[in-house]
Amino acid sequence: MKLLPPVIPIFDKPEYILEGNPVVNQYITNVSLSSVEDASLLLEHAADWLCEEKHCENNYKAYRSEITTFFHWCFDIAKLSPIQMTRKDMAKYINYCQNPPEALIGYFNVAQFTGKDELRQPNPNWRPFIGKKANGSPIPYTLSDNALKTKIAILSAFYNYLITEEYCERNVAQIWLNHSRFGKNKSYKMESSDEKLPIFTELQWSYVISTVQKLANENPNIYQRHQFLIQLLYSCYLRISEVSARAGYSPVMGQFRQNQQTGIWLFYIPKSKGGKKRSVTVSKSLLNALKSYRKFLKLRISVIPDSGFGIIRTVVIPDFS
Incomplete structure (x- = not known):
């Protein structure tokens, strides 16, 4: 049996991301059956979202790394779906990222997957967090303010995507940011007008x-x-x-x-x-x-419970002009 990293990387390179990976599929299936029921749906949404960034290599890599780490915490640590998270849960995730387990810290960048085509496997040397060394000795891991704001910005973009897809109702990342010490900075805070739903009077x-x-x-x-x-x-x-x-x-x-x-x-x-x-x-x-x-429609007035008669029968669009 091939060795696996302590955290399973979920998303491969753009050219492989939609093909799926047997190891990842087995991992997500186990998560769906044991703790987070919608793990497979979240994987599909995340893959579609990442595909939209495949033409910008730097964005793709940054987004992929963050979502992988986020899903690891949700699936393996909190055993909680991202759509069920609260502001307090997001704070716990941030604290986890600021103080990750030593076993999850690497000191050099490596590919998340190795091999070719259908033989691609998670790289056992990959770690979700990258630390630094001085004179050959590890330096205590730190997460700078800029790195933290980038992390939240990526998660906020992902939540906005889920909201657009009508899979989620709240942007927990943005809510956390609004109540954090960064929230005092208007450039990071969501304006109250943005929180109003566009509804008809x-x-x-x-x-x-x-x-x-x-x-x-x-x-x-x-x-x-x-x-x-x-x-x-x-x-x-x-x-x-x-x-x-x-x-x-x-x-x-x-x-x-x-x-x-x-x-x-x-x-x-x-x-x-x-x-x-x-x-x-x-x-x-x-x-x-x-x-x-x-x-x-010349149907009987009462509705038969198992009636398969379609409500939508045509595709004519009304002209309200």
Whole structure:
């Protein structure tokens, strides 16, 4: 059996990153089964994020090293998913990076993987932290302020990517930075205006709904569906990704379900942000809109729980100009 480093490097060079590695795959599988259920999904997101930097070698290497160290702490030390982290957890990670175990400190740069193509293996000499020596003797490991700010900046960029992909709701790295001693510096602090969610006002929603209702009355064959989808989004506070077709998912009528005990109607979402499933209560007004929409489609008014009839049947985009 080949020797492995104390910390498994997760991401290979850009030309190999999407191909996967047997050792890494086995490691991530074990983590998923034992401690962090979404480890494989996080690996996919991180790989996609890193691929966007593959044309800038320095950025790619810096991002790869930081995410590898971060995942090591999350998976092996804290046994916690990054999307579950709090500001206190981030502080613990920073403290870990400032005082890493001696076994994880190397004193020269080496490749994270060795070998060619399918024979590539984690380099047993690789370490996630690089220390310094003076006259041949190791110097106590230190993390400079600039290095720390770079570390947080990279993690913040990764969290922003996860938020964009609707996999995460908070940028814990930026939150930690805002409350740290660096937060007093405006160049590092997130402005309060950036924290406000871009949402419609009631007046804006009224314009949208009245406009689509007018269009639906004038041309129901095209805009009846749009009217219902907008009502669904507005009434259930859904994300666009939860009602839009994508690879492996398309919303169906059967997602409207009635609780047999309470009689309350719910809209079931099989995979929401963070990979979790959830159900949203359907209001009376939305239920009436659903009945009207089904009547327009010449379907029976009541929804059959296992109905596979698609909510989205066309790809016509409404023109609100």
